[in-house]
Amino acid sequence: MVDGGDNQELDLIKAAVGGDSSAFGVLYDRYQAMIYRFVMIKVGRREEAEDITHQVFLSAWQSVGTYRHKGFPFSSWLYRIARNQIIDHYRAGANRKGEVSIEKTDPESFAAAVDYAGNVAAKIELETVRAAVARLKPDYQDVIILRFVEDMSLKESAVALGKSEGAVKLLQHRAVRELKKALAGDPSLSFDIQ
Amino acid sequence: MKLSQIFAQFRRIDPDPQYSEKSKRVILAHPRETVSVRGAGIMVFLRALETGAALVLAGFFLLLATGSFSRNKYLAPVRYSVIDPTGLQAEAQAIDIQIRLANLDYSEATSTAAQSTTPVAGTAAHLFSLAAKDASSTASSTATGIAASSTASSTSLSVNDALQALSQ
Amino acid sequence: MDRARLIGIAGMAAGIACAALFVSGIPAVHADTAGAVPTANADTVSTTTPAVVPGCGISKDDIAKIAAVQNDPTLTPSEEVVAELALRKQLIGQVVACAQNEIASLRTFLGSAATSTSAETQIERQLQGRLDDASNFYTIELGKLGTAGIAGTKAVASDVLAWREGTYAPLAAQVNDFVLWSGNQELFATAESRMTQTQQAVSFLESASSNADLQNAFNAAYASFESAKNANAAAQNALQQSLPPDQTLVLIKQSLDSLQSTYQQFFSVSGIIQKLLPQ
Helix, strand or coil: CCCCCCHHHHHHHHHHHCCCHHHHHHHHHHHHHHHHHHHHHHHCCHHHHHHHHHHHHHHHHHHHHHCCCCCCCHHHHHHHHHHHHHHHHHHHHHHHHCCCCCCCCCHHHHHHHHCCCCCHHHHHHHHHHHHHHHHCCHHHHHHHHHHHHCCCCHHHHHHHHCCCHHHHHHHHHHHHHHHHHHCCCCCCCECCCC | CEHHHHHHHHCCCCCCHHHHHHHHHHHHCCCCCCCECCCHHHHHHHHHCCCHHHHHHHHHHHHHHCCCCCCCCCCCCCCCHHHCHHHHHHHHHHHHHHHHHHCCCHHHHHCCCCCCCCHHHHHHHHHHHHHHHHHCCCCCCCHHHHHCCCCCCCCECCHHHHHHHHCC | CCHHHHHHCHHHHHHHHHHHHHHHCCCCCECCCCCCCCCCCHHHCCCCCCCCCCCCCCEHHHHHHHHHHHCCCCCCHHHHHHHHHHHHHHHHHHHHHHHHHHHHHHHHHHHCCCCCCHHHHHHHHHHHHHHHHHHHHHHHHHHHHHHCCHHHHHHHHHHHHHHHHHHHHHHHHHHHHHHHHHHHHHHHHHHHHHHHHHHHHHHHHHHHCCCHHHHHHHHHHHHHHHHHHHHHHHHHHHHHCCCCHHHHHHHHHHHHHHHHHHHHHHHHHHHHHHHHCCC
16 A cells, blocks of 8 residues: 555645646546455445445545545545445445345356456355455454455554544454354364454 | 455455546546635634534535525525536436437438438438537438538439449 | 534534624535536537538439440440440449448548547447448459459449448448447436436435435436446447347437436436425
């Protein structure tokens, strides 16, 4: 992840805040995949992930004028927008279709998104883990994704989640515990995270 | 498999490049919100609220929704372009034009109609003429109108008719 | 920002904002939360005026000259054959030149399509390539006239006619489909922005007070738009695979009809929101 203190990024952010669309475009190129991953792990469907990611960056572009750089990565701000968009999305989805079940995922969509040359068993393993993560409480999902998928530091995760480092540490501990419980029945998985 | 390895696989999730391209294009074509504030004092006040401008908007809107604001020409309510009839109308009209274009019977392109010596080109011109005239809100043209601009007489044969005659 | 928190302190902000407003006399923030929607009008429909194609200039009278030559009592049989052959070659040459002009117009028409994605560019290139092939076909057929007798010229005319009906006509239709479809993409992009803003506005309104009519209208708009996008994607697929043009056109029309329905629902949403706001 790009260090928020990176001068080039600061220049880009300043330019984007000032309305420079090509500067925002560069930021888009840098962070879009990351946000998409975040969303995709949670929603599990490519189409929904695309819609939500689009809305994240649209909102970001529309409100970047109010962004104030405080020494943390620009991605942290984007993650906050993404979290809110996912909440809105599920809320709207619940209103539209009744109970929205996160079980309604298309394994092919997710497996295709991962795009790896694994065998069928490996694909199933991946989807099992993804679905288990997606069944966690949203705060737990967030910390799992930011800490273990995106390799964010405790500090960066805290900013992205709008919490203190201590709170994130506790969340992580609980999230991993819950994930272990959810995946306990899978003998092929070994837990090497904590 | 180790969980850390699985999470490493998750890191390989990437969006479809075509989707990314299109999404970016749409987003960057979108005009930015304008936040106009008169007076540095107001700005300081807003910034002092931890939740910033969005919070004020929330307050505004709650009052508006409950009808608690009195009418005041300076109190421009939060405007939503979603209720802007002019914009909606223009967009809807553009769709209507495309529907009309789609409903043109361009099988005329291969017919033996004698009204245009180059029926395919005539249809192409017709498509654009229709669009152009709709843009200026006048009556749409007809194929004969387009053909009238050509130098061919009304007894000119189409390409297919001429070939038909020459094959016998 | 946490939504519950936002709503929870919105009341406080409302009171403070009110006071600030009446003190300042102006709204503290003037923002179109949804952002301006790029307005689409007929000018955004991809249009270009193709080059005016001069008439082929072959009339029924010209064809009748063949019969006149055949029945001319002043010509010997061999003179008759020579004259008829020359006339036929000249006329076919004129017709093929005309057909080549058609291709040129079609190329210009195709070039007017606004292509922005690599998929769209690929389809356009594919169609341009097939127009190149069409032009080459005419050139090859014209080349056969050199050593052809009268029967040979009739065969060339017949072959070209059959090819036009079986190959060229579908190609022209596919070009039409593609130009039409590419013109629709701007409308879809605009509708996408409109949908995003509508969704934001509806979410915002719903957080203040639930409204079943608004929800239903929005849901209907969303459903129509999904149908429109699906048909649009299917049309792109049909173009990429060079499926029969009438099938593609059906999909394009479906996408436009659904888009039209979407906008009807947008109007409904707009009307409902207007009623929710004080006059």
